[in-house]
Amino acid sequence: MIKLEPRGERSSTMAYLSPVLAAVLTMLTGLVVFTLLGVDPVEALITILYVPISDTHGLAELCVKTAPILLCAIGLSVAFKAKIWNIGAEGQLLMGGLFGSYIALQLIEAEGFWVLPLVLIAGALGGMVWSGIAAILKVRFNTNEILTTIMMNYIALNVLLWAVHGPLKDPEGYNFPESALFGESALLPILIDNTRVHFGMALALFAVVAVWVLMSRSFYGFQIKVMGMDAGAARLSGFKEKRLAYFALLLSGGLAGLAGVGEVAGPIGQLIPQISPGYGYAAIIVAFLGRLHPVGILLASLLMALLYMGGEMAQISLGLPLALTGMFQGMLLFYLLACDVLISFRIRLKPKKITPTPPSILASDTQG
Amino acid sequence: MDIDLITNILYAMIRTGTPLLIVALGELVCEKSGVLNLGQEGMMLMGAVIGFIVTLVSGSLLLGFLLAMVAGVLMSLIFGLITMELSANQVATGLALTIFGTGLSAFIGSDFVGKPIDGLDPIFISGLTDLPIIGRMFFGQDLVVYLSFILFGAVYWFINHSRPGLILKAVGENPHAANAIGLPVFKTRYLAIMFGGAMAGLAGGYLSLAYTPLWAENMTAGRGWIALALVVFASWKAERVLLGAWLFGLASILHLVFQGLGFSVSPNLLAILPYLATVVVLVILSSNQTRSRLVAPMSLGNPFYAKG
Numbered sequence: 106m107i108k109l110e111p112r113g114e115r116s117s118t119m120a121y122l123s124p125v126l127a128a129v130l131t132m133l134t135g136l137v138v139f140t141l142l143g144v145d146p147v148e149a150l151i152t153i154l155y156v157p158i159s160d161t162h163g164l165a166e167l168c169v170k171t172a173p174i175l176l177c178a179i180g181l182s183v184a185f186k187a188k189i190w191n192i193g194a195e196g197q198l199l200m201g202g203l204f205g206s207y208i209a210l211q212l213i214e215a216e217g218f219w220v221l222p223l224v225l226i227a228g229a230l231g232g233m234v235w236s237g238i239a240a241i242l243k244v245r246f247n248t249n250e251i252l253t254t255i256m257m258n259y260i261a262l263n264v265l266l267w268a269v270h271g272p273l274k275d276p277e278g279y280n281f282p283e284s285a286l287f288g289e290s291a292l293l294p295i296l297i298d299n300t301r302v303h304f305g306m307a308l309a310l311f312a313v314v315a316v317w318v319l320m321s322r323s324f325y326g327f328q329i330k331v332m333g334m335d336a337g338a339a340r341l342s343g344f345k346e347k348r349l350a351y352f353a354l355l356l357s358g359g360l361a362g363l364a365g366v367g368e369v370a371g372p373i374g375q376l377i378p379q380i381s382p383g384y385g386y387a388a389i390i391v392a393f394l395g396r397l398h399p400v401g402i403l404l405a406s407l408l409m410a411l412l413y414m415g416g417e418m419a420q421i422s423l424g425l426p427l428a429l430t431g432m433f434q435g436m437l438l439f440y441l442l443a444c445d446v447l448i449s450f451r452i453r454l455k456p457k458k459i460t461p462t463p464p465s466i467l468a469s470d471t472q473g
Numbered sequence: 474m475d476i477d478l479i480t481n482i483l484y485a486m487i488r489t490g491t492p493l494l495i496v497a498l499g500e501l502v503c504e505k506s507g508v509l510n511l512g513q514e515g516m517m518l519m520g521a522v523i524g525f526i527v528t529l530v531s532g533s534l535l536l537g538f539l540l541a542m543v544a545g546v547l548m549s550l551i552f553g554l555i556t557m558e559l560s561a562n563q564v565a566t567g568l569a570l571t572i573f574g575t576g577l578s579a580f581i582g583s584d585f586v587g588k589p590i591d592g593l594d595p596i597f598i599s600g601l602t603d604l605p606i607i608g609r610m611f612f613g614q615d616l617v618v619y620l621s622f623i624l625f626g627a628v629y630w631f632i633n634h635s636r637p638g639l640i641l642k643a644v645g646e647n648p649h650a651a652n653a654i655g656l657p658v659f660k661t662r663y664l665a666i667m668f669g670g671a672m673a674g675l676a677g678g679y680l681s682l683a684y685t686p687l688w689a690e691n692m693t694a695g696r697g698w699i700a701l702a703l704v705v706f707a708s709w710k711a712e713r714v715l716l717g718a719w720l721f722g723l724a725s726i727l728h729l730v731f732q733g734l735g736f737s738v739s740p741n742l743l744a745i746l747p748y749l750a751t752v753v754v755l756v757i758l759s760s761n762q763t764r765s766r767l768v769a770p771m772s773l774g775n776p777f778y779a780k781g
Contacts, residue, residue: 109559190564242752246760251511251564252702253755256748259695263748267741386572393565428579428690435515435573439555442566446559 109450119447124394126447127440128408131433134440144423152422153415153429163414169372170410171307173198173364173381177388179309179316180360182397186320186332187353193239193254194361195385196261197232201362202369203265203273204231204299206284206376208357209291209369210273220290224370225308225363232362233355235261240354244347250354269378284376293371305367312360315400329353361385382413383431385436390438409434414449476606477722478733483610485729490722491614491621492517492676492684497707497714498628501674504704505632506665507645507772508556513565513673514697516548516575521679522582525688529572529590538617538678545674546667548574553666557659560776571697579690592686593617617679624672629711641665645770648777673697695748702751706758708768717754724750 132150139146157163177194184191205228212220235257242248266282275285293303320326332339340346356402368380387409394408395401416430496513503510522539528534552570555561593615602611631638643651644661652658676696699721707713718780730741 192568217755242756246756247762248752248755248759249705252698252705253752255695255698256702256752260745260747262754263741263744267739270741271739308653389568390572398754426583428576428583432573432580433576435569435576438569439573440564442557442561442569443555445561 108453109446112204112449112451112455113447116451120396120445123444123447125406126440126444127394127437130440130444131437134436135433142425144425149419149423149425152418154411156410156422157414157418162300165297165302166414167407167410168300168306170405170413172303172309172371173368173384174388174409175309175389175403175406176305176312176364176367177357177361177385178391178395178402179312179399180357181388181392182395182399182402183316183320183329184357185392186333186397187329187349188336189243189350189353190251191236191239191254191354191357192251192389192440193236193257193385194357194364194388195381195383196254196258196356197235197361198365198368198381198385199258199261199265200231200235201228201365202231202376202380203268203365204228204234204362206273206287206369207268209287210284210376212291213285213288214411215288216290216407218290220288221293223369224287224291225366228366228370229359229362232358232365233443234358236354236358237351239358240351243354244350246253265376265380266378268375273376276373282378286375287370291370292374293367301372303367305364305371308367309364312363313399313403320399325349325352361388374416387413387434390434390441393438393443438468480606480609482612482723482726482730482733483606485726486719486723487610488614488684488691488722489725490719491618492679492696493700493703493721493755494621494715494718495617495624495679496673496676496697497673497703497718498624498711499669499676500700501704501707501709501711501714502632502641502672503665503669504709504773505641505645505770506571506662506668507648507770507775507777508662508669509563509567509774510552510570510666510669511564512548512552512570512574512697512703513669513693513700514693515571515578516545516670516673517576517677517680517693517697518578518691519548520674521606521681521692522578522585522688524674524678525590525681526582526585528682529585529588534593534682537682538675541606541678541682542671542674545670545672545677547670549666549670549673552670553663556776557662558632575691582688582690585688586607586690587687590682590686593683615683617675625711625715632711642770645772648772648775661735662777676700688754699747699751702755705769706754708758709770721750 133326135150136146139149158167172410177198181191181194205224208227209224212223239250239253239257242253243250269282269284273284275281278285293305296302296304296307320330328339328344329349331342332344332346336346364384365380369376373380391402391405391409395403396406412433416427419425419429420427500510500513520541524537527540528537531537548570552566555566556563558653581614595613595615596619598612602608604612632641640651640656641661643656644658648658677693680692685692701719703714703717706717724747727746728740729742731738
């Protein structure tokens with residue numbers, strides 16, 4: 106029999122090994138799934154995990170997809186460290202896209218270096234407004250942030266749809282639900298020629314470093330971590346719990362908003378209904394998979410971006426449904442949560458119960 | 474507003490509230506055992522897609538509904554295994570269940586999007602259906618709506634008046650005390666989780682087999698989450714779950730009301746109403762901290778370790 110035995114203390118080796126183990130288990134399950142679907146499993150894995158990044162163009166596209174996921178996930182990691190369950194990165198991202206688009210469309214004729222910063226700030230503000238509402242409701246009215254942020258996701262999507270079908274629709278766009286194309290000065294500059302890698306990736310990497318400094322080198326980050334580990338201890342130490350909650354939510358919302366405006370002012374170039382294929386939800390998985398650590402999150406974002414590209418590739422060349430990506434994302438999180446048991450428990454093979462048989466001599470003695 | 478419009482609005486209110494009622498009753502029982510399963514949305518979607526495919530292939534609505542419930546139970550068992558055996562965090566595992574269910578259902582159902590089936594027909598009860606205003610509302614619905622009335626009664630009786638219901642509540646309030654007096658904590662929680670799964674599957678099946686008889690990706694549109702809020706709204710009381718579900722049903726069909734009154738508002742903005750109502754209701758209910766602590770099951774969301 107297999108038995109779980111408490112380790113006594115958390116194993117840090119297992120904490121780092123668990124995401125790797127989860128990825129391997131997801132891959133193995135993938136092999137089984139593909140075999141059952143009648144697809145050559147090895148070919149499928151190569152199509153999903155290698156083909157999309159087998160050339161420089163692919164690697165560049167990986168960066169394009171990583172940027173929004175990374176921005177959302179690095180922000181979420183701060184909130185999650187404080188044990189604040191911000192599930193609303195998706196809605197905050199959409200609002201960032203919407204606010205940024207509004208400013209970009211107002212300044213469509215404008216030229217000058219100041220246009221883009223305004224657009225980006227508007228985007229970050231959009232995300233902050235959205236997460237700020239959840240923050241006020243949590244701090245002031247004690248409302249569960251999981252449910253409010255989720256509801257705000259659905260509200261954000263409908264507000265975006267309303268805007269793109271109504272006030273922000275391109276008047277010369279043949280009634281398509283799309284805004285006009287942004288002006289040149291509202292677009293994010295391309296970092297590498299002949300690719301779509303834009304300034305958003307630089308922003309994302311900067312955010313990773315900034316959050317790393319904040320969380321591991323500043324007193325503020327220390328307070329956030331203490332609050333997450335033991336809210337009572339934080340309160341006793343005189344940490345301003347409410348202010349920290351506002352900070353964590355506003356930061357994660359702002360970064361998600363930046364991710365959104367980075368999409369509309371980056372690879373898309375206008376406001377459309379489909380800004381995000383669920384980047385905000387994927388970022389939750391990324392934050393957990395990266396162990397809420399900046400380096401882990403960077404690696405996990407790359408993996409998640411690859412999974413998005415792999416899903417598209419599998420659809421094109423193997424005819425598999427695009428929803429493959431979502432299925433593997435969920436599976437990955439499940440395996441991670443299951444593997445995490447190894448952090449505080451070790452697996453022991455329980456020996457069979459040995460029932461000592463009394464030596465026959467003794468047995469006969471007692472009888473005799 | 475004429476009487477026909479009112480009759481129709483009330484009819485649609487119950488019909489729209491039914492999936493919410495069913496899934497919220499399941500989650501109520503689950504939370505009463507101290508388990509918070511945020512995976513309702515994922516389980517509903519799996520129920521919806523499996524129910525739809527089974528009915529499309531077999532032609533049997535009954536089989537569709539049954540297997541929708543089985544799909545919900547299987548999904549809930551994944552949640553049960555990870556949270557109970559591996560004592561993982563319930564919030565994270567529930568989220569994973571929703572993300573997984575959303576992805577898996579879209580994957581399984583990708584070949585079935587937009588295919589038509591014959592949905593569940595309403596059953597009229599002669600004499601009663603023709604009653605003014607309330608006739609259509611209570612006696613002109615389909616079988617699952619009638620079943621939801623019975624389910625409500627059963628859950629109400631179970632929680633408030635039965636001995637197993639008492640055990641369920643004891644486990645949810647204090648699993649350690651329950652364990653100490655020999656109550657089966659694990660078994661109770663497993664059964665509660667599975668009941669939640671079955672109800673979510675049924676509610677999902679209702680959406681794809683009766684409410685809008687077709688399958689579309691993500692067709693539950695947050696109903697699983699709204700149901701979670703409903704249980705909070707209802708202060709963990711079955712009768713208030715019923716009331717809340719129907720009120721949210723009304724909030725979801727307000728566009729009909731607005732059309733009836735001759736207003737023209739963007740459909741996208743009207744679609745916000747149920748979500749907005751959820752937030753508002755949550756804020757009102759949770760602002761009184763002492764009260765919200767008193768009404769929730771004491772051990773809600775906490776894993777139980779005292780095994781072996």
